[in-house]
Amino acid sequence: MRYRLLSALAAASAAIVADASPAASATYDYIVVGSGPGGGPLAADLARAGYSTLLIEAGTDQGDNPTYADIANFNEAANDETTRWDFWVRHSDDAARDLKFKHTTWDTGDGTFYVGLDPPPGAKLLGIQYPRAATLGGCAMHNAGVCSLPAADDWDTIANRTGDPSWAADNMRKYWKRIEKNEYLPAGDASHGYDGWLATSVADMSWAKNDSLPETRILKKLAELTGQNPDDVASLVNRDILAAGKDVDETTSFYSMVTHADNQGKRSSPNNYIRATLADPAKYPLTVKLNTLVTRVVFDEATVNKTGTTPRAIGVEVMEGGSLYRADPKHVANATGPVSQILARREVIVSGGTFNSPQILKLSGIGPAEELAQFNISVVADLPGVGENLGDNYEGSILAIGAAPVNSGLITLLFRTPSAPTKKRNIFTWCGAFSFEGFWPGFPTDYGPNEYTCAMVHMAPKSQAGSVRLASADPQDRPAINFRFFERHGDEDLRELVEGANLLRASFAAAGAPAVPLVEQHPCANGTDCTDAAQAEFFKLQAYSHHATSTCAIGGDGDRMAVLDSKFRVRGVRGLRVVDASAWPVVPGAFPSCPTMMLSAKAADDIIADAKQEQAA
Known part of the structure; x- marks a missing residue:
């Protein structure tokens, strides 16, 4: 052929x-x-x-x-120069504020990058790295493969703005069923597809049955903090995050994280x-x-x-x-x-x-x-x-170092913070023994086997004030990109991030011996200066994103x-x-x-x- x-x-x-x-x-x-x-x-x-x-x-x-075909290699894929395009973006119009971003990147002039707040003499400011993938399949070839669907309101917004009912959420579900090749549910679920081109799978969550694991203790504490039954966590963590149904967008719950990969870990x-x-x-x-x-x-x-x-x-x-x-x-x-x-x-x-x-x-x-x-x-x-x-999702993380490893699986939780403007969930979090603090050349930082992180994605951000503008008429040049984080209703978005961090932090002590104490690295460094105002300032300066x-x-x-x-x-x-x-x-x-x-x-x-x-x- x-x-x-x-x-x-x-x-x-x-x-x-x-x-x-x-x-x-x-x-x-x-x-x-x-x-x-x-x-x-x-x-x-x-x-x-x-x-x-x-x-x-x-x-x-x-x-x-x-590097790309095996979904587990996503960090390596996003760093790989084989496909990587480096966009250097700004988070605001305030240059001094942007220079407080801890992972600001500089060109040293000798073929290497400097990442940090104290560049060597003569280094050229590049900005905040936003890697994209130039390869057949685009950024779906270097991402972590997380698959979640929009709230019904996101579809209905398009229908309402355009007057085109074909965008209504009830109609859009058929497209998911058309493309999905579900590999984690028995055939016959009417809300899923089984013959499409996009394989979906979930990880084994059997670890949640073991009450002696530090992360199972954290899981149970999170259940208590979010109004779920701690005795049911082994079942709750297998809930389908892509399920259709009434009020699903308003339901606080644990879920199994779905990835666009097959059951053998091959990227789809x-x-x-x-x-x-x-x-x-x-x-x-x-x-x-x-x-x-x-x-x-x-x-x-x-x-x-x-x-x-x-x-x-x-x-x-x-x-x-x-x-x-x-x-x-x-x-x-x-x-x-x-x-x-x-x-x-x-x-x-x-x-x-x-x-x-x-x-x-x-x-x-x-x-x-x-x-x-x-x-x-x-x-x-x-x-x-x-x-x-x-626009973009705001992202941040609560990172701590334990006295011993917190080794198990991944906790996936969607919940609503108290100040969220609607009944909809506004925080998507995943917690586990990993480190994720954004993007820079060579990310992430490896804090060793005792690292533990809850990463947060803020949904329905209120500020979409960013822009992509020409830097020149040369098609080989990058454009000038400024997200203007928190420019509109920023205090409200920051309050929701802080509320999310406070809830997640409250679960760490439940890990018990030998993992405790889990010493927080940020946003509350070593557990100090943990006021809501200090945390809001941290997220304002250190929030990152990769869902433009x-x-x-x-x-x-x-x-x-x-x-x-x-x-x-x-x-x-x-x-x-x-x-x-x-x-x-x-x-x-x-x-x-x-x-x-x-x-x-x-x-x-x-x-x-x-x-x-x-x-x-």
Whole structure:
């Protein structure tokens, strides 16, 4: 069998054989830019529907590399220069405040990084690392694989803002059932899927039956603190976190953590679905082009800036070669590649992710007119929302060092803090013998076998004030990214984080001998200065994130900041859509990877329905 795959370099995975044809000037029905949770499944779905589809990826295929294929290696994967793109972001407009972030990263000039608050003389400030993955399958190839679904309100928000009932939570569940291949429940659960392309599994939680373990004691104390029955914890920890049902978003409970991996610990991601589509005997018309950087969307000049016409996207301009984007640590200064254009008969779909999709739109003339003018980019569509509305989950952790190891499994708990503005849960936490304090080159810090952490994800953050803006008109440059943490309703979000930390901390002493005392490292260093105000200041300075969304947000016709309509179509132009995490108008739950795969499945339905309607006309 021969795979229809184009590669600019011979660096493509050995598992995929490059085909010398079609030529770079070929025309496809659809061009999809980016192979992550949004674009990868969408390209496969379009090809399986019979449409010739080109999927463009700036990186290589690492599907057979154990660093990525084995889900347990996720820390190594996120640090690996084979696929890593380093974005250096800001958390606020206050430079002095950002310099208090303990893991601020600097370029020493000798090929190494310095991470910390006291850089050596001459070191160049880089910022706060936000690693992304340039590889077939996108960031679903380097994440920890945690799979959770949005609250019903997150779906209903889109339905209400756009007036499109197809976004209602009750309707969206079908997309989860379509893509899931559940490997942890008996077949027949009507809320799950068993024949999809995305394997889901859970860890063995039998350790919770052993009352003599320090972590079982912590587990029971957490049950008491959250109104659950301590005698039932061995059962509660196996509760399905992806279950559907009334009031599920308001239920405080332990759960089994689901990952998008199979029962053998092998990562399941868009990479698997893309490769299965390429290998299928049905010979679906999917072509994958690796090591290719999209520089802009190409428009039919006859439709641009002409009275009575709407600009139409007809293809993309690409630069071919490996490590061309300057976020790639392997990038060689002044390296470029040959530039060409590839055409689409039907549509171009941008799926570059929350940072790169708005950058590509702006480089193509779609975005805030004033910003485009700064870089002498001709305006195709003045859309002020492109690159704005950047949001993320706030994340923080309570880290302690015990007198002895607290070895067992992982406690997963979703709960509501007292000051949460609604009845919905607002904290997703997981506790265990690990260390996680955010991202920097070489993360995480290993505190030894006695380390114990409860990591928190704050759901439904109230501030989405961040932005992704051009640093230049050069498509090889990174954009300027500022999350503006806590800028809106920050005191409320910080109060919820502190309340979450206080509840979790109250369980540590229950670990008992020989693990106690668990000496806290942060936010209350060595158990001192543990006032709510001190903790809030800690989280304000040290919170981190890695679930960026919403920079090309879906919205209603009357919303001037809406970039997309309810069918993912870019407003003000034709033949162009955005399908990835940037499309979310609000941050979807605690982890966006699986929700974005659902979003991708919906986009496939919308695009195919439009194509059939056009064909029938």
